[in-house]
Amino acid sequence: MKHLILAVVKILLAIFMVYGGIQHFVKPDFYIPFVPSFLPYAMVIVYISGLVEIVLGVALLLNKKYAKFGALGVLLLMILFLPIHIWDVFSENPAIGSHNAALIRLPVQFVLIALAGKVYGVLSTKKI
Numbered sequence: 001m002k003h004l005i006l007a008v009v010k011i012l013l014a015i016f017m018v019y020g021g022i023q024h025f026v027k028p029d030f031y032i033p034f035v036p037s038f039l040p041y042a043m044v045i046v047y048i049s050g051l052v053e054i055v056l057g058v059a060l061l062l063n064k065k066y067a068k069f070g071a072l073g074v075l076l077l078m079i080l081f082l083p084i085h086i087w088d089v090f091s092e093n094p095a096i097g098s099h100n101a102a103l104i105r106l107p108v109q110f111v112l113i114a115l116a117g118k119v120y121g122v123l124s125t126k127k128i
Helices: 002-026 028-034 042-060 064-090 099-125
Strands: none
Touching (some): 002 028, 002 042
């Protein structure tokens, strides 16, 4: 049963990542406000982060070796994005659009970190 739950979580995480990555290309202007103003080439960063999300999501669907690296990549990426979402909660004009949306998005980020960490941990220590 645990293997089934892990497989479902891994697939859902992969779908979330691939969908999110595709959205970086479909609606890049939505993601521009999330790029810190001190970083140059915001649009390039949006496209690269979208590509990274797609690659990591696809990796989760491949064999154990790639899925493990995909989960680790998702974990690190979500940790990297965490300060942006924390900043958004306290921003006068949240990049996500509203304070309510920012307040909802922050716990979602922690859930994604936990799920990616769990998938990585299981893939790193057990045979599935």
